[in-house]
Amino acid sequence: MSRYSKVERRMWGDEKFRALSPAPPNAQTLWVYLLTGPHNTSIPGLFVAGVGSLSDALRWPVDDTRRCLEEITKPSAKPSAKPSAKPSGKAKAMAKCDPTTGLVWLPNAIASNQPESPNVVIGWRSVWDLLPECRLRDEAESTLRTALAIISDSYAHAFDIATQRAEPSPRKEPKQNSEKPSAKANGKASAKASAKANGKAYPHPSPNPEPEPEVSEYPPKPPQGGAVDFVPTGPSPQTADPIPDVRPTGDDDASRRARRAYDDAHRMPDAEVAKFAREQREKLRARRVPT
Secondary structure, three states: OOOOOOOOHHHHHHHHHHHHHOOOOOOOHHHHHHHHOOOOOOOEEEEEOHHHHHHHHHOOOOHHHHHHHHHHHHHOOOOOOOOOOOOOOOOOOEEEEOOHHHHHHHHOHHHOOOOHHHHHHHHHHHOOOOOOOHHHHHHHHHHHHHHHHHHHHHHHHHHHOOOOOOOOOOOOOOOOOOOOOOOHHHHHHHOOOHHHOOOOOOOOOOOOOOOOOOOOOOOOOOOOOOOOOOHHHHHHOOOOOOOOOOOOOOOOHHHHHHHHHHHHHOOOOOHHHHHHOOOOOHHHHOOOOOO
């Protein structure tokens, strides 16, 4: 079972909530408002809320609001371990307030609202810059840093960055990968390594290598400066299958090869295709009725 419940801050401005009967001035309601009111920031328990703004938000008289706030900020008597014994000493105040700047500090708020990561703490910087400078802010800074240092040193360093006590660490630029050797070089290296492992000498390349035989392209390219009227069709010289007289319809490999050879042999040349397309366009143009 969870120990905490989430309360939406906009509840205090909700129309239905404000239509309910208001609570009379009391310290308990003021304490709940300090914890969950819309004046809260990303820094747990540290915000600006003067007596006048609290009075307007809760619709209480100013004097009653000040009295309830003093009840929260004054140290209370420590309860004794034995019920019959008298209270011993004084406990710390639940909240602290600076009357000049209106800064309010709830020391135990960080215990119930710990940040999720050091990056969240670094994000407090924009809020910290807007808080008024006073002794209460310095005290809150010391308490917050101690609480964050208990979590981790990275949290404490992030808080130093947020309060401008330390500079953020520079970002490391990604290292540029050097050019990888080509596959051809890798192949030569592996061949040399394997030959060395087998005890054989790797043959060095000849200073005058023999030229590779030229491979003729099919179909042949048209001559420079003109175009050919007929592009040779039919199977390529590498095709060994004979051309059938009738287009095969089987599904086996031999039928598919024969069907491919038949289609290649009976394919219409590009010049004939272009001529046929022109004739069809002319026929369609002749059929149009002038408007």
